[in-house]
Amino acid sequence: MKLIDMQNPVRAVWLADQGFRLDPSPYLSGAFEARKLLERLPRTEPLISLTTGHSGGIYNGPKFRRNYVSDPEHGVPFLGSTDMMEADFSTLPLLSKNDAESMKLSHLRVEPDMTLISCSGTVGRMCYARSDMKGIWASQDILKVVADRAKILPGYLFAFIYSKYGIPIVTGQASGSMIRHLEPGHIADLPVPRLGDEVETRIHDLIQEAADLRGRFQIGVGAATKDLFVSADLSDLLDFSWYKEPRSIGAATWGVDSKSLRALNYDSRATKLRRQIESVPHRTLGEVCKAGELRRGNRFTRVAAEEGHGYRLMGQEQLFWLRPEDKWIALPSAKASELRARAETIFVAARGLLTDRALIGRAAFLPESWRERYVFSEDLLRVTSGDPDFPGAYLFAYLRSEVSFRIMRSLCAGTGPQDINSVLRLRVPVPECTPADRHRIAETVRQAYRDRDEADALEDRALALLDEAVREEAR
Known part of the structure; x- marks a missing residue:
């Protein structure tokens, strides 16, 4: 049985927004609750105003025929929406380098500090691109979010989108009945809380350190x-x-x-x-x-x-x-x-x-x-x-x-x-x-896995810090 969060209970205005529906489904979806809590924050900014790059900094790619090769000299590692969840990228398939570097697909190259979001099928799986992912190409089923560093730190932006506030809103915007899809425009207005330079920097540093440790693991x-x-x-x-x-x-x-x-x-x-x-x-x-x-x-x-x-x-x-x-x-x-x-x-x-x-x-x-x-x-x-x-x-x-x-x-x-x-x-x-x-x-392997465990702990600390800061601001 799913219960409402008692720290953020259903309020009378929520009932009014939903036409005074008294069944629980709208209030337990997560997305509605997250949006209502974020509305109580003194300052939020839409996601599209904090991104930069190709198509404004929120984009996926066109559909294309995937031509795989077996020789690394003629291919680039290729990341699917499930592959991006893996810990070890050494077994990725190779997409034809000629195709990857073409005008049509060159923007699908992954760069460090991007936020990657699965946007077809199982929507809302996420990954923070680390330094060892440079030179990997991502499929059209992965949405990229590129932070404008002049406005927001990429680690903090990822932490929010990956948090219990960001994920429900992102997944709630998906459309489709048989195969769900998420397009860049669906999340352009995602309200990103601004929590002050000190808190955002601390969260970014934790996420970045976790990414660096995962790179060391690889x-x-x-x-x-x-x-x-x-x-x-x-x-x-x-x-x-x-x-x-x-x-x-x-x-x-x-x-x-x-x-x-x-x-x-x-x-x-x-x-x-x-x-x-x-x-x-x-x-x-x-x-x-x-x-x-x-x-x-x-x-x-x-x-x-x-x-x-x-x-x-x-x-x-x-x-x-x-x-x-x-x-x-x-x-x-x-x-x-x-x-x-x-x-x-x-x-x-x-x-x-x-x-x-x-x-x-x-x-x-x-x-x-x-x-x-x-x-x-x-x-x-x-x-x-x-x-x-x-x-x-x-x-x-x-x-x-x-x-x-x-x-x-x-x-x-x-x-x-x-x-x-x-x-x-x-x-x-x-x-x-x-x-x-x-x-x-053996000690090299053990150290790699110690780095991986520490990275998970740092990421959890970043999410906990963000959650605490958001709730404090929402009081």
Whole structure:
């Protein structure tokens, strides 16, 4: 049951604005409540007066045919409205550079400090563009808001639009019945509260520091993977491209047994990768995880629960997001304990179809702040090292690589949604490196995730400060 905020109760003037309707829906939508509270502030300014740039600083893009390429030399990373929610942008598809840099699409380039808003389908998801996103192109389904720094700080503007005051108003302006859309004109008059230079600067600084830490996170996990391949004398695999390898139209293989008769599991490209890793000191994934975990989660019945009542469920898609949207389910406490994860667990998406952008085979590391916060879906392969000299953070630096992703994908089994073969995954080779190398690489990953956790905390502080300031001004 949704209740009104007792700090901002329904007032008589609200009833008059709604023709004295007494049913609760207009007053619980969030957008009406937010607008009414903002009307009580001494000073607000329309969003369009605070932006600058292409089309006044609030714009998306034209519809266009997406021509993807496989060679980074001829493409630019391309961000969809769901992709922008991810924590790690290293797996983005590549849009043709010729198309991206054309007059028609050049304005879709992302620049640091932009506010990005999903504007088609699921409207209102948001992202603050950080420095490592420069050079990424965004789809026409992402609305860009460019702050005029002479009038407002971009971090503060993002914090307001992303807050519990901005989001309901933005989503409430969407139109359409089947597929919802948000156009620049829909939010041009969004009332932005002005809270004074001191407060706005503090909020901006927190958001900017969070963005910088997330940029360091991206650099950190990439550096750990590079360090691992260089240390293992596998530098030539750093720029490995699956699509540059000859396709397996026909190939002979030996050692086939009853564990698998599927041709995919003997793909010559994946076999070549495994043999290259086996040419250096290595261990198998089964050996590393013998005293840990290498299994899918237990199945369970999902019963939806109200927010705050039950447990937050983490599924395959949102596992890779920077700030997952909470999905609450009801569970017995004993079952919830089974579905939690150990420290330094790696999750590999283990269910799905083998389309190019499907998640199956991708790996994610468990941030420390998520251990007690979430229970995890049975669709995830849990990978936990059982050897203290072979840390989970080191193992993740390998499993997040394109090499590991392609090997994992080659092990799929099933006819509809695929799974990762429970026997073949034990045989996946993992470069061993020296103990000193493993420790250094693991610490790089851990520091990256500490930066990520700190960024989340700073963003939460910024939103709390904004909320407190708005309520103080509205009294």
